[in-house]
Amino acid sequence: MIVGLIGLCVMYSIKTINDADLTRIISPKTVDANTKTILFEEGSFVKKRDFLFFKANSRDERFNSVFFDKFDEPKKSILSVKESFELDSVRKNDCNYIRCLQYKINFYNIPIILSKGLIGIEDFRFLEHIGIDYISIIRAIIADIKAGALVQGGSTLTQQLVKNIYFTNEKSFSRKIKEAILAVYIDFKFDKSSILEAYFNEVFWGSLGGIRIKGVNTAAVLYFNKPISELDPYESAILVSMLKGPNYYHPIYRTERLRGRADFIFNKLQSLELFDKNTDYQWSDKKWQSWQKQLISFQNDSFYEAIYLTTTRINKDPQLSEYRFFKTVMASKNLLRDLKDIEENLAVKIAFGGQNHKSFYYSKFERNVEKAFNEERHGVGSTLKPVLFQIYLEQGYKIEDMVSTEPITLNLISGNWTPSESHTPSASEYPISQALQESLNNPVVRLAHDIGFDKVEAILKKKIPHLKTPLAEYPAQLLGAIELSVAELFNLYTDFMSAQCSSGSGVYESLADPSQTTIRRMVKPALRQQHFFGKTGTSNNGFDNLFVGYDGHDLFTIWVGYEGVRSNKKSLRLYGSTTAFKLYQEIILYSGQRIASLACE
16 A cells, blocks of 8 residues: 555656656756847937837947937937947847746856845755755744644745746645655756756746736846846845745835835845945935836836837847837837827827838737738828829829819719818919828819729729729728728838839829928927928828828838727817827937938839
């Protein structure tokens, strides 16, 4: 019977070990095979805070301030790139969980104050025991018997590692038995430094801005905005303090509680003689307040989410700049925050890139991205006009030809129809370029009428297969009364840009001077003198707002709109120029890249 019982125990132990993925204890490959660098071009601008945070998450720890001139005095919040330089791309995210960041690190890169400090505080017999500590177990059993429940763990660092990787926080004897079996096996199979390395890489250090922080290296970067090698003793004490319970000792919501424990841990580390006692590392009230304020700022401004989304998309599309994607997320979150007073249920969709590479950003992370970009359609408004004017030019018109701005009335089956205008033209006829710049409606319909609706329909039907026909009976589609998905609009404009290269860039050039188009009142001085293509669109009483832009690097199609039940509202006080363009301007103005001319290859 005893032999049978022993056999069952052995089989149970073998099954427990076989069920565990021990590769998670193996040393990480911290040298990323992706050697891509990001070019910051001379004469471009970056926002100082955004750049420094992004740089802290990069694999490149060097930084030379001579690359920048101060531009926005006295705040010094905007940096001008004085000479072009490259920065190593963002570290690859090692975490496989949703909304989680992890930057694994080798044991020899972990400061000794952290490794020795952790042992001295959490498990001072770590170097002697076999994965479980009999003395601690006996002490815990006595405490549990007295309390009549599982109240004390007695766990070693190895057991804590096992629980963190393989099990939940469930308090049960079966879980504790499995935990002990794995702890002993791991202690037998791996050396102590490997176990410590895995512990520092796999333990969760709380969450900020909706992003879970996994591993000590990630915690150093996200909590202190610096690599782990630059942590001072008091910052190390804070991180060790949080291990006891990252939420219980949350740096924003439980600051005083964390400070009390950090002071205790700091004194303990000092008693272990792990750092120079003659230097005053302990934080003052002002330092604690400043740190808390910084973390609140990062959390509210979605820094962590921006880095998470950036690092989880690198391998999907390595041709796009991580910094530009980071700026896209940041700008989108800031815009939605600013628009919260108008309407909370707003969302952003952005497709950007080139013909052979594009990336998507959607502010509603909980929804299906593929469906949102490829299937959900939105009214495109005036963003269709450049495509139409390109068709008109291909039918023989020239961009400098004059077109009447007078109202045109069509006799449709549904009755007489005359396009309305957002403003009264200053003359009875305009050059086609000016009609396009002012986004007038009557010239669009008049030119289609003169060419022949059937001809325009045949060409447009190839570009927009779900176009309602006959176009002569549904001419409002020419003014944007048609819906496209963000992906369809991106593809439509990819073809449009190709046409500008092959058959003339008159339409592109007409919309490349921001001081003359519908964005003239919104464009910032630094961007006003730049040369880039852009067209706004507003549809469905402000529920759909769009901007299509091209800066010589990437084509952007941006939608900002309402995703709630629209029947409950009449309209929104939103326009493409005040939402989607504002977002685009923030991205390209501070992306560290100069605006270039139309790139034809």
